Amino acid sequence: MDSTLTALAGQIAQLDAVDSAHLERIRHEALTAHAPWKEEYGAYQSGGWWTTSLMNASGDAADVTIGDCAARPTDLLGRMPATAAFLAGLGLHFMWVRLARLEGNAFLWEHRDYNELHQVERHRLHVPLHTNRSAFLVTGSTKVHMTGGRIWRLTPTYAHGVCNLLGPDRIHLIADVYADDAYRHLARRPALSPTVAEPLPVADQNILAARLESARTMATLGYTEAAERMLLRLFYTYALPEGTAYDLIAELHTSLGDMEAATRWEAAKRRLLALPA
Numbered sequence: 001m002d003s004t005l006t007a008l009a010g011q012i013a014q015l016d017a018v019d020s021a022h023l024e025r026i027r028h029e030a031l032t033a034h035a036p037w038k039e040e041y042g043a044y045q046s047g048g049w050w051t052t053s054l055m056n057a058s059g060d061a062a063d064v065t066i067g068d069c070a071a072r073p074t075d076l077l078g079r080m081p082a083t084a085a086f087l088a089g090l091g092l093h094f095m096w097v098r099l100a101r102l103e104g105n106a107f108l109w110e111h112r113d114y115n116e117l118h119q120v121e122r123h124r125l126h127v128p129l130h131t132n133r134s135a136f137l138v139t140g141s142t143k144v145h146m147t148g149g150r151i152w153r154l155t156p157t158y159a160h161g162v163c164n165l166l167g168p169d170r171i172h173l174i175a176d177v178y179a180d181d182a183y184r185h186l187a188r189r190p191a192l193s194p195t196v197a198e199p200l201p202v203a204d205q206n207i208l209a210a211r212l213e214s215a216r217t218m219a220t221l222g223y224t225e226a227a228e229r230m231l232l233r234l235f236y237t238y239a240l241p242e243g244t245a246y247d248l249i250a251e252l253h254t255s256l257g258d259m260e261a262a263t264r265w266e267a268a269k270r271r272l273l274a275l276p277a
Contacts, residue, residue, distance in 0.1 A: 138236055
């Protein structure tokens with residue numbers, strides 16, 4: 001890997017391959033299971049991001065608010081034998097395991113994870129089950145399409161966001177695991193192919209000023225939420241300093257004289273990016 005990809009591999013990396021026949025059985029189970037999908041973490045998303053649990057503290061698949069725990073299988077995993085066998089074969093110490101479904105034209109906004117949990121070393125693994133080229137993650141000002149066939153490791157304490165521009169639904173198996181010898185063996189050779197990572201272009205101040213003016217026009221016509229979302233989507237188009245999209249929305253509302261909304265978005269930035277108050 002070149003130096004840029006080597007640095008990015010600390011944020012997202014490909015780990016071991018998954019047997020293709022077994023992966024197909026897991027995919028079939030994920031697509032056909034009667035899962036209690038829940039639209040949790042509403043502040044983090046546009047709508048259209050759904051999860052259901054396979055391992056958690058309660059054993060209830062509808063319990064999807066993650067936290068540190070001694071995870072146990074849910075009733076849903078009991079109906080997914082190929083998935084259960086795959087997880088058991090990894091031999092990892094699981095904190096939480098979910099299926100996550102992102103619909104077309106849906107976004108998880110720029111954010112950080114894990115900061116609200118206890119300070120124990122943990123890692124997030126993704127196994128893409130059903131995806132498309134318009135579904136990608138942004139981290140480190142780089143657009144990464146998480147291709148199928150491998151286990152991926154994401155370090156979610158870095159600011160990141162996910163989108164699925166066109167669809168069909170993107171479905172991933174996501175496992176949060178505690179660090180132990182089994183995890184370290186799995187993560188022994190992290191890699192990142194240049195074919196899946198594309199640096200985003202830098203947005204100069206003229207571009208940002210033009211987008212802010214367009215958002216102001218939309219808001220004055222009564223389309224305030226659409227204006228906010230247009231600015232939030234800049235994170236997936238340009239390499240921006242952390243939190244820039246939130247700053248632009250606060251600036252939009254300040255220019256319109258709505259200081260309550262500006263303060264609300266400043267608070268949202270601190271909350272979603274886990275910044276000090």
